[in-house]
Amino acid sequence: MPSEPQPLGALKPRAEGRSLRAEIHLGRLARNVRRVEGLVQGRGILAVVKANAYGHGAVRVARALEEAGVAGLCVSTLEEALELREGGLEGPVLVLGGLRPDALPLAHQHGLSVALVGPEHLAELAEAVPRWPVPLHLKLDTGMGRLGILPGELGECMDGLRALAPWLQGVMGHFATADDQDQGFAHRQRAAFHLALASLSAAGLTFRQVHHANSDACLRGFLDGDTHVRPGLALFGLTNLPEGRSLGLEPVLELLAEVYRVKGVPAGTAVGYGRTFVAPHPLQIATLGCGYADGYRRELGNRASVGFRGAAYPVVGRVSMDYLTVALPLEVPIRPGDPVTLLSPEPEAPNSVERIAQMLGTLPYEVTCGLHRRMVRVFSR
Ligand SMILES: Cc1ncc(COP(=O)(O)O)c(C=O)c1O
Known part of the structure; x- marks a missing residue:
């Protein structure tokens, strides 16, 4: 017998006694919504x-987005949708x-809309949806190559789609290369989308x-x-594109840790697992309660910097599961309890999310x- 799935969120983070926190600036989120709204002209x-919510905290972010007037929310899984409900x-x-x-049945009970992601689901949905009505969004694979009905498959799917017509609320595609310098493939995806919409419309499906x-x-x-757009990243004030920075998007997340311990160490002192950092001269080591188990990646040891009172200081030694260590000159006044910025909401800071992503070779x-x-x-x- 498979065991019962464990409820998500069984571990409730508590502010008391924790020195690490992600500050989520909801005012910035709302202003980013305004900026994107301006860009998409009423869609x-x-x-x-x-x-x-890309790590920002789904329920509170979703509530702020709804207050900012978004038309709806998108998630990936049933669990994520139920968490919002x-x-x-x-x-x-x-x-x-x-x-x-x-x-x-659960989707119906909670009023969820569901993407129809492939021809193989048509028959089962035709049977289930009349009993458990949910709005459906037909996903077309216009070039992403993952989920969705291919334009070439539409002909053989038309009867199945017509059977679902009363519940077909939306139609969607997804760009594979919208961030590329070369916009050729994105244009081809748009063209494929328009062609598919035309053949759906000719078959009476709008x-x-x-x-x-x-x-x-x-x-x-x-x-x-x-009629609609599906942005995620830009709402969080992050972007892959110079156009995003010129739009003035404001990063929403700031990661802060209060100093756990500070110690002055003589030259020659090694710090952390593997002794990968050895103090070249006397300095202070501040230990912060954040590690790779929190999502601060191990590769950032001896590479990234943190912010303290307007200056940047290096993360030295290996990042461990729950801690990381920072080197500061002896004269810097830093004490246990002082907040240190691990991820800065300033896009140009060396420890902004975008710069840290670049450092890690990711997004x-x-x-x-x-x-x-x-x-x-x-x-x-
Ligand atoms: C289907 C789909 N639509 C929209 C998005 C939002 O993308 P972005 O965060 O780049 O705006 C994603 C994100 O991965 C997605 O998978």
Whole structure:
């Protein structure tokens, strides 16, 4: 017998006694919504809050997004959608990854919308959806190559789609290369989307919501004909593109740790596992209660810096599971309890999410999504 799945969120982070916190600036989030709204000229925003709102804290972020007037929320899985409902969010929620038919009773009960992600689901949905009605969004694979019905498969799917017509609320695609310098493939995806919409329309299938654009596509204006957009990253003030920085997006997340211990050490003192840092001269080592178990990656040891009172200081030695160590000159007045910035909300800071992502050879998404749920998140206006 398989064991009962454990409830998500069984571990409740508590602010008392923890020296590490992610500060989530909801005022910045709301201003980013305004900026994206301006960019997409009145199209509805279906804000992507999957993966715990890219690590920012799903329920509180979703509530702030709803207050800022977004048209709906997108998540990846049933659990993420239910977390929003349990958190009191009542607006439209679209499950981007689709759902198996055995999940439809729950989806119906909680008023979730569901993506239809492949031809193989048509028959099972035709059976289940009349009993457990949910709004469906037809996902087209216009070039991403993961989920969705290929334009070439549409002909053979038309009967199945027509059977689902009363529940087909939306149609969507997803860009693979909206951040590329070369915009050729993105244009081809748009063209494939329009062609597919034309053949669906010729078969009598029209949709109230049409959406293909992620953040980068919003920034680059790949929007013609769409009624809605699906940005995630830009709402969190992060971007892969210079256009995003010129739009003035404000990073929403700041990661702070209070100093646990400070010690002055003589030259020759080794710090941390593997003794990979040896003090070249007398200095102070500040130990912070943040490690790779919190999502601060081990590769950042001996590479990244942190911010303290306007200056940057190096992370020295290996990052361990729960701690990291920072070297400061002896004259810097730093004491236990002082806050140190691990991820800065200033885009140009050496420890901004974007700079840390570059250092790791990855994208901002991976840095914030990796922040563990055990971490306390503090929400401010
Ligand atoms: C289907 C889908 N739509 C929209 C988004 C939002 O993308 P971004 O965060 O780049 O705006 C994602 C994110 O991965 C996605 O998977």
